[in-house]
Amino acid sequence: MSKIALIIQREFNQRVRKRSFIIMTILMPILMAGLMIVPVLIAQYGSSPSAAREIVVVDSSGVVAPALRDEQGLAFTATAMTYDSARMAPQYSGAFGFLVVGPQVVGNPSELTLYTRESSTLAIENNIREQVRRAVYQKRIEQANVPGLDSILERLQVYPVLTTYRLDARAGGEGAARESSSAISMGVSYALGFIIYLFIFIYGAAIMQGVIEEKSNRIVEVIVSSVKPFQLMMGKIIGMALVALTQFAVWVVLIGGTMLAIQHFALGCADAMPAELTTAVKSLDGIFLLKMAGAFLLFFTGGYLLYASMYAAVGSAVENVQDTQQLQLPITIPLFLAVVVMMNVMHDPTNTVAFWFSIIPFTSPIIMIARIPFGVPAWEVALSAVLLYATFLLIVSLAAKIYLTGIFMYGKKPTLGEMLRWIRYKG
């Protein structure tokens, strides 16, 4: 077994067996699922309070009160009293509010006032407005006295459904099109871009800590007689990359399984699924997913390798994590920039900013992966990937020089300038 393989194996085993890794790997998809499910649950149950809110209706028109239906936690009670006496009446002391409807409400729908004891909510106001609108609308149809008017009006309503297709010559020859969905592209784009960002950040920092540990515990000195510092650094970086990919693979399996389960469950009540979502799911065909997985692997690996070698160089220069703050800046700034630009790219994936940031190596892993779901010409992807890997080779050779000098340097914490000068030392 070669030495670098041994180093990779140790790095991988140590990380993967850690309790924190196992917990994170299992918990993360649950947390993410929770993040998606909780808003749905809140929307479903959260809006209806345990006791219905009583709204006393003072209707002098006689049109609105009979038409009001109790729904969404609202209970309407019609009263013959005036607003002033109803407000004082003991039987209405627990009422949430009073809806005062003017006598000419059919002619003038602004004759509508809601008094509430607590502050009202947008949902309550919308509900009342909609119910009153329907009642007044119905009344107006009756007053128009045209037979069959409501069915005529119903026929006049237009509900267009826009189905979008992307022309894709490669998919099935000339003129072949497949259904696409901007919503799903945006979702995939955001998720993948963000995962690459997070992984680079988390695993890069872990590399840095690992290097600091080996330096401050003098482990490097013990094994320098059998291993070249470059092997140690690369072994660490590659081992960690495998850990990250393992974690990602577990997530894909877990999330994929959950999605299948949800899909299966959703099919049982297909009518509950909005048309938009059906289209979205249909556009997720196998080729698209495979392409995305390939692009993710390509750009994640490249971006990770690039940043990990810089993190390793920073780690080699210091003896404890606290000293890294300032030295990390050249790494974290392009990363943050990439995330900021990604937000822009998701809304307009073809503009100049998107193009350049997906070509420049330090931001390209995140920006390119965010653009790919929307469709990117192959030459751009190829150029971006070639530049990314070429930059990695350059950076890793510089990082190795910094590492070689830094890993045996104790005492004062170096400045960035000093670290850059180490590059020129002959190894």
Next chain:
Amino acid sequence: MGDILSAENIIKQYAGHRALDDVSLSVPEGSIYGLLGPNGAGKTTLLRIINRITAPDSGTLKFDERPMTADDVCRIGYLPEERGLYKKMKVGEQALYLARLKGLDKTEARTQLEMWFRKFNIMGWWDRKVDELSKGMAQKVQFIVTVIHRPRLLIFDEPFSGFDPINAQLLRDEILNLRDEGATVIFSTHNMASVEEICDHITLINKSRNILTGPVDEIRRSWGTGSYRVDFAGDPVQLAGAVDGLCSSEPAAPEASADADRLNSLVLTPLTRDIRVRELVGRINETVEIHGFREMIPSMNDIFIRAVEASDDPTEK
């Protein structure tokens, strides 16, 4: 046998101070070589240069009497003064990893390690994490992984620190064993007793300079005054008279022993170099009852202190 390692005119400058100033030494193959010196003298810097962890500013290193190359480092086992182990890793797993990094295959590494772990009586620690170990325990593990691949040259930086006398004895025996099996050992230490016991050669560094170097027995003889100490029952004045003309004599502090109050002691310093010891002993024997007679050879401890003080204050010499 030739020198396995020699360093010639090594100079290492750090910002603000010179850590090594024109230091040279040659380590004969198969010897145990002591590198001595006060704290901060530059011992560790020299060991790190030999290991190619740092590069000297000038000077040359030779391995097997040819210029040392990067590949020669794999024939060296280095035990740094500060511990070099992963704290969160299990002891056995870690030892196995380090042994395999040093080129042993898996089964061989395991057999060797189990042999050493039994020898050092730490087999029960195999599945414990390193940060649960005491300093001495970790030192044992560290020592094992340093020697496991049987390097030709072993370099120990303060190997005895953190050891109780029993374990220090165990370690000394193992170092001697390794030497007998053909390894050459360089170690730095403050422990002068261990130097006397096991070192063949020493180099004493003070303030970045080599102030004393050579085989231990030669150094001790040359730093000796040539005096003898005699412990006896009888009259000191009578004895002083008996050796008059051969030696000058002065009273010596009695040594702590069971019959110290019964005995007298004198230090006899010969007036000429070529004194005949038989004649001297004969004269003493005729005058008093001899209980002890021996040449006074300075301890390494005395030599260390005297040499360092002399080099600190050049006007004294």
